[in-house]
Amino acid sequence: MSYQRSIVKRLIFGSAFIFSLSFLVTIANAQDGKAIFNSKCAACHNVFKNSTGPALGGMEERGPWSDRKKLYAWIHNPAAFMANDPYTQGLKDSHNGILMTGFPDLTEGDIDAVVNYVNTTFTAGPGGGAKPAAGETAAPEPKSDDTLLFGVLTLILAVIALTLLQVNSNLKKMTDDKEGIPASEPVPFYRNKLYIALGIIVLFLVGGYYTIQGAIGLGRHQGYEPEQPIFYSHKVHAGINQISCLYCHGGAQEGKSANIPAVNVCMNCHMGINEYTKGPQLFRPDGSEVNGTAEIQKLYSYAGWDPDKKQYTGKGKPIEWERIHNLPDHVYFNHSQHVVVGQQQCQTCHGNITEMDEVQQFADLSMGWCVNCHRNTKVQFTDNKFYSIYEKFHEDIRNKKIDSVTVEMIGGIECQKCHY
Ligand code: HEC
Ligand code: HEC
Ligand code: HEC
Ligand code: HEC
Ligand code: HEC
Ligand code: HEC
Known part of the structure; x- marks a missing residue:
């Protein structure tokens, strides 16, 4: 009798435990989907509207995507998939x-999580759930928030x-007493060897995990968005007013550094534009309103420009912009190699800058990020x-031995290419 009861108890206990675990896994899955979408897909995709790529909402009703296997294949290697698929060629x-x-580094589980996230967001509609306008800006969620939740x-x-x-x-013990089985000396739980051993193991795992994550993450600032001395909006300039990135960051085409424009570049336009009236109301990340005209006045005081007399006072000083992207000194990265030779878009690495007011760091700038892109x-x-110097590859292409050359094949994952 008591034997059966204890089995029942264990079953109830066990299933309650498994249920809670699976519940946790489901939350984690939806959260992951959003994080993956924001960090990998949002540069080019929006759930509701077309941007660089098509709107992803309702994708499973289009093309071959009802077949999840095909979707995996597409995301892992679009070029290979497209080679014999007319639908994506048309796209x-x-x-x-x-x-x-x-x-290729996304697992099938990761892709399932993204599809899950896209589907739930799409069903909730553009007004539903979180503000879609905020979601659109490809803001990578700070990860630590979830960690705390899971910890608790x-x-x-x-x-x-x-x-x-x-x-x-x-x-x-009670049932044992009843049936006259002599009880062994009771051990308080804090002296029970099993519990102590378990506790130590858990401490080691958790502590080790955070130590390693912390060490790797030192100096990495994905999502970093410092407050700048002037609320200068990329959305207003590069988005609404369509000023070319290269007008201000021309260095990206010429050499290693993209450069931040000097005050006089701003003044080329702002000698004339002294008010902010045409664009939408701007907000700081904390929700407070920005007075665009007052921000242009700040620009004048840095430039040493008197807007009434329309002349320079000679009392200007450079604007001390907070630097956002910053690779460690042992890494060599060259913009023109990527933008001109490699023909990469700014948005691939910097996210949808034309939708951001204040710039936010989009990629994690880890070694894995560089190397993965070079592989693919x-x-x-x-x-x-x-x-033209790679004669062997040209010959192989002519002889149809290979159909394309990746950055990896020309030496893009050799240590000394990126490390001094
Ligand atoms: C660099 C830009 C870019 C990124 C990043 C990107 N995509 Fe795409 N995606 C495109 C483009 C462009 C197309 C249209 C096909 C083409 O031209 O290659 C597309 C097409 C698609 C399609 C087919 C849509 C349809 O209407 O049939 C799916 C599904 C898709 N992408 C999913 C994803 C997912 C998931 C991610 C993130 C893991 C992602 N994409 C990241 C640019 C991108
Ligand atoms: C009118 C001038 C102007 C234009 C046009 C412009 N930018 Fe900028 N950009 C700036 C200034 C000023 C800063 C420094 C202040 C800041 O970070 O917001 C900056 C900062 C940045 C940063 C962050 C730099 C850092 O500190 O790491 C990136 C990335 C960037 N711009 C990319 C772009 C891209 C991509 C475009 C085109 C879509 C663009 N910018 C268009 C003026 C401009
Ligand atoms: C090619 C012309 C051009 C250049 C260069 C330019 N701006 Fe602007 N700026 C504009 C226009 C157009 C507006 C929008 C005016 C409106 O909508 O009423 C604007 C608006 C602004 C505003 C108010 C809106 C906001 O973003 O907060 C500020 C501040 C500003 N500019 C600062 C700068 C700074 C700093 C630079 C140099 C890094 C700069 N601008 C370079 C054309 C320019
Ligand atoms: C292949 C990825 C990639 C592409 C494409 C790319 N950037 Fe960058 N960008 C980076 C990295 C990485 C850094 C950090 C560089 C460092 O710290 O030395 C950076 C830094 C910057 C900065 C900060 C100043 C500097 O030069 O360090 C600006 C501004 C910037 N990028 C603008 C642009 C613009 C504009 C384009 C398009 C014309 C562009 N980037 C294209 C990866 C990229
Ligand atoms: C979005 C894709 C992408 C990312 C991300 C990227 N690269 Fe590249 N990279 C390229 C392409 C494409 C080329 C080919 C251009 C060429 O042949 O020089 C290239 C070439 C290079 C080269 C020259 C390789 C050679 O053999 O000539 C170096 C060095 C390099 N990248 C460094 C970096 C570093 C460091 C990072 C990360 C901070 C990075 N790249 C991130 C796409 C990328
Ligand atoms: C495509 C560019 C690229 C190549 C190739 C590359 N690295 Fe890195 N490496 C990076 C970047 C970027 C970082 C900075 C990562 C960070 O700050 O998180 C880095 C960081 C490191 C670090 C410091 C530890 C860390 O994660 O921050 C070591 C060690 C390292 N690389 C070794 C190597 C070795 C060994 C090779 C050759 C097998 C290699 N790297 C090839 C880009 C590259």
Whole structure:
């Protein structure tokens, strides 16, 4: 009798535990989907409207995507998939010939999570759930928020589990007493060797995990968005007013650094434009309103410009912009190599800048990020004099031994190419 009862108890306890775990996994999955979407897809895709790529909402009703296997294949390697799929060939033509980047490092579970996130967001509609306008800006969510939530949930579960174990052993003792089985000396739970061992193991795992994550993450600032001395909006300039990135960051075409424009570049236009009246109301990340005209006045005081007399006072000083992207000193990165030779878009690495007011760091700038792109990205090999020295590859292409050349094949993952 008591034997059966204890089995039942264990079953109930066990299934409650498994249920809570699977519940946690579901939340984690939806959260992951959003994070992956924001960091990998949002540069080019929006759930509701077309941007660089098509709107992803309702994608499973289009083309071959009801077959999840095909979707995996597409995301892992778009070029290979497209080679024998007329639907995506047509898509590419209607998207200015831009080929989607591949993500071979995403697992099938990751892709499922993204599809899950897209579907739930799409069903909620543009007004539903979180503000879509905020979601559109490709803002990578700071990850630590979830970590705290999971930490607390895990702790609660652990306490429940311990209490249940204690109750269980007390009940067992009672039934044993009743049936006259002599009780062994009771051990308080804090001296029970099993619990102590478990506790130490858990501490090691958790502590080790955070130490390693912390060490790797040192100096990485994905999502970093410092407050700038002037509220200068890229959305107003590069988005609404369509000023070319290269007007201010011309260095990206000429050399290593993209450069931040000097005050006189701003003044080329702002000697004339002294008010902000045409664009939308701007907001700081904390929700407070920005007075665009007052921000232009700040620009004048940096430039040393008197807007009434329309002349320079000679008392200008440079604007001390907060630097956002910053690779460690041991890494060599060159803009013109990527923008001119490699023909990469600014948005691929910097996200949808034309939708951002204050710039936010989009990519994590980790070594994995660089190397993965070099593994997957094909270089525009033909008609590019930079590559004329690679005779063997040209010959292989002519003989149809290979159909394309990746950055990796021209040495893009050799340590010394990126490290001094
Ligand atoms: C660099 C820009 C870019 C990124 C990043 C990107 N895509 Fe795409 N995607 C495109 C383009 C462009 C197309 C249209 C086909 C083409 O031209 O290659 C496309 C097409 C698609 C399609 C087919 C849509 C349809 O209407 O049939 C799906 C699905 C898709 N992408 C999913 C994703 C997912 C998921 C991610 C993130 C893991 C992602 N894409 C990241 C640019 C991108
Ligand atoms: C009218 C001038 C202007 C134009 C046009 C412009 N920018 Fe900027 N950009 C700036 C200034 C000023 C800063 C420094 C202040 C800041 O970070 O917001 C900056 C900062 C940045 C940064 C962050 C730099 C850092 O500190 O790491 C990136 C990335 C960037 N711009 C990319 C772009 C891209 C991509 C475009 C085109 C879509 C563009 N910018 C168009 C003026 C401009
Ligand atoms: C090619 C012309 C041009 C250049 C260069 C330019 N701006 Fe502007 N700026 C504009 C226009 C157009 C507006 C919008 C005016 C309106 O909508 O009423 C604007 C608006 C602004 C505003 C108010 C809106 C906001 O973003 O907060 C500020 C501040 C500003 N500019 C600062 C700068 C700074 C700083 C620079 C140099 C890094 C700069 N601008 C370079 C054309 C320019
Ligand atoms: C292949 C990825 C990639 C592409 C494409 C790219 N950038 Fe960058 N960008 C970076 C990295 C990485 C850094 C950090 C560089 C550093 O810290 O030395 C950076 C830094 C910057 C900065 C800060 C100042 C500097 O030069 O360090 C600006 C501004 C900028 N990029 C603008 C642009 C613009 C504009 C374009 C398009 C014309 C562009 N970037 C294209 C990866 C890229
Ligand atoms: C979006 C894709 C992408 C990302 C991200 C990227 N690269 Fe590249 N990279 C390219 C392409 C395309 C080329 C080919 C251009 C060429 O042949 O020089 C290239 C070439 C290079 C080269 C020259 C390789 C050679 O053999 O000539 C170096 C060095 C390099 N990248 C460094 C970096 C570093 C460092 C990072 C990360 C901070 C990075 N790249 C991130 C696409 C990328
Ligand atoms: C495509 C560019 C690229 C190549 C190729 C590359 N690295 Fe890196 N490496 C980076 C970047 C970017 C970082 C900075 C990562 C960060 O700050 O998180 C880095 C960081 C490192 C670090 C410091 C530890 C860390 O993660 O911050 C070591 C060690 C390192 N690389 C070794 C190597 C070795 C060994 C190779 C050759 C097998 C290599 N790298 C090839 C771009 C590259």
